[in-house]
Amino acid sequence: MRPRVVIIGGGFGGVETFHRLHRLMHKRRGIDVTLIDQKNYFLFTPMLHELATGSIGRNHVTQPLREMIDCCHERFVRATAERIDLKRRVVVTDAGNYPYDYCVIAVGSRASDFGVPGVMEHALPLKTVNDCAAVRNHLVACFEAAARARSKTEREQRVHFVIVGGGATGVELAGQMGDLFRKEMRALYTAIPSDEVRITIVESGERVLQRHSEFVGTSAMRKLKELGVSIIVNTRVVKVEKNRVHLKNGDHIDACTIIWTSGVQSNADALLPHEDLDERGRVRVNEYLRMVDDEHVFALGDCAVIADTGMGVVPQTAQAAVAEAKGVAKNVRRLVRKKELVPYRHRVRGELVPIGNWFGIAELGPIRFTGRVAWLMRRGVFLLTMYSWPDRFRIALDWFLNTFSFRDTSEL
Numbered sequence: 001m002r003p004r005v006v007i008i009g010g011g012f013g014g015v016e017t018f019h020r021l022h023r024l025m026h027k028r029r030g031i032d033v034t035l036i037d038q039k040n041y042f043l044f045t046p047m048l049h050e051l052a053t054g055s056i057g058r059n060h061v062t063q064p065l066r067e068m069i070d071c072c073h074e075r076f077v078r079a080t081a082e083r084i085d086l087k088r089r090v091v092v093t094d095a096g097n098y099p100y101d102y103c104v105i106a107v108g109s110r111a112s113d114f115g116v117p118g119v120m121e122h123a124l125p126l127k128t129v130n131d132c133a134a135v136r137n138h139l140v141a142c143f144e145a146a147a148r149a150r151s152k153t154e155r156e157q158r159v160h161f162v163i164v165g166g167g168a169t170g171v172e173l174a175g176q177m178g179d180l181f182r183k184e185m186r187a188l189y190t191a192i193p194s195d196e197v198r199i200t201i202v203e204s205g206e207r208v209l210q211r212h213s214e215f216v217g218t219s220a221m222r223k224l225k226e227l228g229v230s231i232i233v234n235t236r237v238v239k240v241e242k243n244r245v246h247l248k249n250g251d252h253i254d255a256c257t258i259i260w261t262s263g264v265q266s267n268a269d270a271l272l273p274h275e276d277l278d279e280r281g282r283v284r285v286n287e288y289l290r291m292v293d294d295e296h297v298f299a300l301g302d303c304a305v306i307a308d309t310g311m312g313v314v315p316q317t318a319q320a321a322v323a324e325a326k327g328v329a330k331n332v333r334r335l336v337r338k339k340e341l342v343p344y345r346h347r348v349r350g351e352l353v354p355i356g357n358w359f360g361i362a363e364l365g366p367i368r369f370t371g372r373v374a375w376l377m378r379r380g381v382f383l384l385t386m387y388s389w390p391d392r393f394r395i396a397l398d399w400f401l402n403t404f405s406f407r408d409t410s411e412l
Contacts, residue, residue: 002032010035043129106299111125140410143189162253163200163261175359202247205234223355264280268283302316
């Protein structure tokens, strides 16, 4: 019987693993590969901040998974994985059971409140398409309410926006919001003085973008300040209430909008016993990206904790997930061919961070620069992730036309 590989998760890691193993499916002594996801579309999460602020449309960040898996459309199953039975080697889903010889866990992550009271009730996350809709609708509602406000105090509170977390998501979102507020919202809401609109980032570390180099972090802070973004560092949020954020130093910030981008929790905690996971629900893997206690299970991306000699732990980024998927697929192929496994070694190819429209930060080895070229390079990388040329041309045309028009400020 042909070896069976079941991949759970249709994100960057899962889709890349499927593509890397696809050729083996059509060989006489090949394998059978099944991709399972609870959604029928791939989501380009690094661009969610642009969807939330109207810079791009929903069709720019989603793509049907069946279109992405080439000829074998029947190998995709839209189902929710409920648990993995390690003893029986079965993935249990709400659509039936899927036996495997090798299982690849690539289920990603979700927003985590890290035990901070009030986050789930009063803060907005940014991890899904629905989250983007909620953020955009809330931003528009705040400006509408501020335009009707009878006092300056009420108006200022309505248009004060707090972003908790100075990582890539928080910084890129702040940049897009800064551009949106200075251009479209200033032109459309003339009753609101521009100096009353404020964006504040709260970061527990010494600077934003802690996992990036000092050049990237300081360049980002400089650009954010140009956009009018205030940055509070070296302090944590200890409590969130309606319209208020409490800081560890005893201060508080009044704002009608609180967006939480401070961290994530692995989705693997719904599939495996807690003893097989770390405190954030991530699967413990060895140097081959195999689960420490089960040689038939691999894990990658946000749902795995992968040791790295230089960084301590491999960062949870789309770039890393794709690289890990290549390593997992290589080792699955070697197992099928009964060859020795190859250890995974993480290599950073470079960093591209967009801050608003038409400004980016690039660090490609020893080459460092900022500006429009870096921003265009980031867009180019996005286009290359699309798996069909028609989609690439359509999205590139949309972007070109959007440069001559307002962002979409309608509610979703």
